[in-house]
Amino acid sequence: MHQATTTTQGGHVLSTQGHVTQRLTQGHLVRRLSQLYIGLTLYGVSSAMLVEAGLGLEPWNVLHQGLAELTGLTIGVVSIIVGATVLLLWIPLRQRPGLGTVSNVFVCGLAMDGTLALLPEAHTLAVRIPLLVAGILLNGAATGLYIAARFGPGPRDGLMTGLHRRTGRSIRLMRTAVEIAVVVTGFALGGTVGIGTLLYALSIGPLAQLFLRVFAVPTASDGSTVVATGQPQGAILRP
Numbered sequence: 001m002h003q004a005t006t007t008t009q010g011g012h013v014l015s016t017q018g019h020v021t022q023r024l025t026q027g028h029l030v031r032r033l034s035q036l037y038i039g040l041t042l043y044g045v046s047s048a049m050l051v052e053a054g055l056g057l058e059p060w061n062v063l064h065q066g067l068a069e070l071t072g073l074t075i076g077v078v079s080i081i082v083g084a085t086v087l088l089l090w091i092p093l094r095q096r097p098g099l100g101t102v103s104n105v106f107v108c109g110l111a112m113d114g115t116l117a118l119l120p121e122a123h124t125l126a127v128r129i130p131l132l133v134a135g136i137l138l139n140g141a142a143t144g145l146y147i148a149a150r151f152g153p154g155p156r157d158g159l160m161t162g163l164h165r166r167t168g169r170s171i172r173l174m175r176t177a178v179e180i181a182v183v184v185t186g187f188a189l190g191g192t193v194g195i196g197t198l199l200y201a202l203s204i205g206p207l208a209q210l211f212l213r214v215f216a217v218p219t220a221s222d223g224s225t226v227v228a229t230g231q232p233q234g235a236i237l238r239p
Contacts, residue, residue: 032149032217039145040104044076044111046142049135051075051112052119053128056196058139058204059179059186060156066189076113080106087155093162098152105155132196136203143204144211 050057057065061075064082068075083105090097122128146154153161160174167174187193 028217032151035145035215035217036100036103036149036151037107039142039147039149040100040107041111042138042142043104043146044108045115046135046139047079047108048112048115048119049131049138050196050200051116051192052122053132053135053196054122054192054194055128055132056194056198056200057192058197058200059183062186062191062193062197063182063189064186064191066186066191069190074113075116076109076111079109079112083109083155086159089159090155090162093159093166095158095162096152097155097158100146100149100151101153101155101158103151104146132199136196136200137207139200140204140207141211143208144213144215147208148212148215148217150217 047058047061050061051065060082061079064075064078067073067078067082071078073081087097087101087105122131152158156178160178161171163169163174163178164171183191183193183197
């Protein structure tokens with residue numbers, strides 16, 4: 001059993017155990033921050049891959065793509081604007097944003113636009129199908145990284161869980177209703193709906209749960225409350 005030791009330096013008592021605990025806490029925070037921003041960046045990259053595959057997007061990006069077609073803005077910029085608008089809807093719902101909530105508004109959209117600028121155009125199904133599958137798998141991994149960091153839900157997921165609390169309806173019902181609405185609106189505006197949309201809907205839940213276990217971060221002993229960390233029960237959170 002290790003004993004805490006103390007030394008004096010300049011009249012101050014220093015605890016060896018305290019320094020070790022501080023280093024462990026700092027390392028824990030660095031890991032969480034790394035997971036947060038790597039996850040958000042990869043989420044934007046994966047979304048760009050689905051856009052380039054052209055076989056169907058995840059629900060919110062159907063809306064983002066439709067609005068981009070309407071306005072002439074890039075899909076990443078539209079994603080940022082929509083994310084910020086949705087975040088404003090948290091105010092009447094009394095939702096508490098975390099660092100991850102605010103960060104995802106900007107990081108995902110910027111990463112998506114940056115990746116689209118670098119990806120070559122995919123014309124044949126021999127390229128587009130593997131790009132779709134790789135994009136969905138990467139999206140699941142990015143989701144696991146981002147949520148496991150425990151810096152708060154994304155603005156769109158926070159909207160759904162906030163509606164759940166305000167209306168008393170199930171999270172599943174709120175998610176289904178909101179995502180049907182955004183898909184229908186996005187499709188009407190020119191967003192891409194296809195086999196990729198269906199494949200994403202069927203696979204993202206199991207993939208997110210798998211990668212949540214893979215990237216789980218042990219809870220720190222300091223009990224920091226600097227950011228929101230709670231995740232609603234029964235919800236698969238995505239940026």
